Amino acid sequence: MAEALISVLLEQLASIIQKQAEQEVTLVVGVKKEVAKLSHNFKAIQVVLEDAEERQVKELKVKYWLDNLKDVSYEMDDVLDKWSTEILKQQIQKQEAGNAGSTSTTKKVCFCIPAAWFCFGQVSQVILRRDIAVKIKELNERLALIASERQNYNLQYNKRGIEQIKRQKSSSFVDKTFGRVDEKEILVKTLLSESGRGRATCLVIPIIGMGGIGKTTLAQLAYNDENVKAHFNTRIWVCVSNPFDEIKISKAIIEDLKKETPLSNELHTLKSIIHESVRGKKFILVLDDVWNQDYLKWEQLKLPLQNGAVGSRILVTTRKEEVARMVMGASTDMVNLEVLSEENCWALFYHIALADREKNESNGLEFIGKQIVKKCKGLPLAAKALGGLMRCKKMRKEWEDVLNSKI
Numbered sequence: 001m002a003e004a005l006i007s008v009l010l011e012q013l014a015s016i017i018q019k020q021a022e023q024e025v026t027l028v029v030g031v032k033k034e035v036a037k038l039s040h041n042f043k044a045i046q047v048v049l050e051d052a053e054e055r056q057v058k059e060l061k062v063k064y065w066l067d068n069l070k071d072v073s074y075e076m077d078d079v080l081d082k083w084s085t086e087i088l089k090q091q092i093q094k095q096e097a098g099n100a101g102s103t104s105t106t107k108k109v110c111f112c113i114p115a116a117w118f119c120f121g122q123v124s125q126v127i128l129r130r131d132i133a134v135k136i137k138e139l140n141e142r143l144a145l146i147a148s149e150r151q152n153y154n155l156q157y158n159k160r161g162i163e164q165i166k167r168q169k170s171s172s173f174v175d176k177t178f179g180r181v182d183e184k185e186i187l188v189k190t191l192l193s194e195s196g197r198g199r200a201t202c203l204v205i206p207i208i209g210m211g212g213i214g215k216t217t218l219a220q221l222a223y224n225d226e227n228v229k230a231h232f233n234t235r236i237w238v239c240v241s242n243p244f245d246e247i248k249i250s251k252a253i254i255e256d257l258k259k260e261t262p263l264s265n266e267l268h269t270l271k272s273i274i275h276e277s278v279r280g281k282k283f284i285l286v287l288d289d290v291w292n293q294d295y296l297k298w299e300q301l302k303l304p305l306q307n308g309a310v311g312s313r314i315l316v317t318t319r320k321e322e323v324a325r326m327v328m329g330a331s332t333d334m335v336n337l338e339v340l341s342e343e344n345c346w347a348l349f350y351h352i353a354l355a356d357r358e359k360n361e362s363n364g365l366e367f368i369g370k371q372i373v374k375k376c377k378g379l380p381l382a383a384k385a386l387g388g389l390m391r392c393k394k395m396r397k398e399w400e401d402v403l404n405s406k407i
Contacts, residue, residue: 034136038076041143045069048155055153062153065146072142079135086132170288172237174220176351178380179344184221187335191222191284191313192231202285202305206316206324209337212381215317218337219286222315233309234283244292246301250274253285267300275304282309290318339378346373348380352387361394368399375403 056063190205207215222228223235236256238249250270254262257277262270285305292298305314318324324334340348349369354362369390376382386402393399 034133034140037140038136038143041140041147044147045143045150047157048150051156052150052153055155059153062155065149065153068142069146072139072146075135076139076143079132079139083132083136169241170216170220170237170239172220172223172235172286174217174224177217177221178347178351179340180214180218180221183218183335183337184225187218187222188225188228190333190335191228191315194311202302202308202312202314203333204314204316204324205333205335206318207335207337208318208321208324210379211319212379213337213339214380215319215337216288217380218335219288219315219317223284223286228284231282232284232313233281234278236283236285237288238286239288241289241291244290244294244297246297249287249301271300271304275307278305278308278312280309282311284313284315286315286317288317290316290323291320293320293323340380340383342373342378345376345378345380345383346370349373349376349383349387349390352384353390364396365390365399368396368403372399372403 052062052066056066187205187207207218209215223237229235234257236253238252238256240249246267247265247270250267251262254260254270254273254277257274262273264270283305302314305312316324321334339345346369349372350366353369354365372386372390373383376386390399390402393402
């Protein structure tokens with residue numbers, strides 16, 4: 001549980017720094033230094049959490065250490081929320097100031113604002129931003145102490161923590177799914193349509209949505225549809241992820257096309273093989289979990305694919321809309337994936353956690369299970385993760401503990 005919370009906080013820290021840089025706003029002076037310390041402390045703790053989670057049951061001191069860590073983490077979560085909100089406010093104010101300067105009428109209205117009120121608003125913002133900076137520094141000091149205390153308990157490093165959690169590689173094989181019937185129907189219709197005529201040979205169709213929402217699952221459903229199989233001469237599935245490696249991606253494409261592993265590591269040679277292998281073929285290429293925004297790299301990868309037949313498709317799953325818009329050159333054909341309905345989310349959770357149990361046993365846990373599913377907020381990955389967690393928990397008390405857990 002603590003490990004999941006810290007992973008989220010690390011993502012939040014990275015996201016906020018990126019927002020502050022992109023929007024050219026300055027909220028907390030010297031923030032990069034503090035964030036670097038925070039990230040270092042969190043990562044130092046993260047690598048021993050697996051051992052701490054296991055030992056807290058029998059060792060009260062370790063449990064107390066974990067509780068302190070959770071307290072600081074919750075407070076940090078609140079501060080990061082305030083920080084993120086302030087970045088948004090400052091961006092809105094910059095836009096309003098720009099709009100105000102564009103018309104003389106607006107200027108006059110602005111000059112009529114009492115100076116005392118204006119100053120008060122400015123001072124309030126300065127105080128709030130100073131409070132954020134002070135709180136971050138204070139929490140950093142507490143976190144540094146917790147990080148140093150870990151050595152007192154001889155906590156063991158876990159390999160998974162040292163390496164960081166690697167993104168799981170996807171494949172084209174699809175598991176049992178719940179929902180997404182309408183989304184699949186629309187996507188398949190787009191894949192099979194001839195709307196690409198008159199445009200580029202390969203129509204790019206991005207599936208966009210937050211992590212865990214089911215982008216890969218939707219791509220798998222379309223990829224394995226019988227009409228799609230019959231329509232395309234060749235189907236190719238590549239899991240991209242980070243870092244973006246043109247050589248590995250090119251090799252993966254060739255392996256699906258030619259059913260053999262190319263020996264060359266020269267990008268030019270690999271592109272030539274792809275160029276010849278897709279000549280005259282109507283293909284569908286799925287690029288799953290795309291993060292890269294380097295236009296030049298994408299152009300290099302897409303060029304040899306233009307040798308395929310008209311009607312070929314590239315289906316991309318990504319969390320980032322800018323990847324779809326700026327890099328992939330797609331607009332009207334985007335699929336913005338929304339969360340699952342509560343009914344489908346419950347069906348998914350039930351299938352994993354309760355379907356294999358005796359009816360009288362599952363009936364007693366269904367009410368609690370439905371309350372747990374509400375906390376998933378329609379995210380399939382959350383329903384799967386919690387379903388897997390509850391699958392081996394038989395006691396009602398165990399289910400209630402998970403339901404009441406803040407994390």
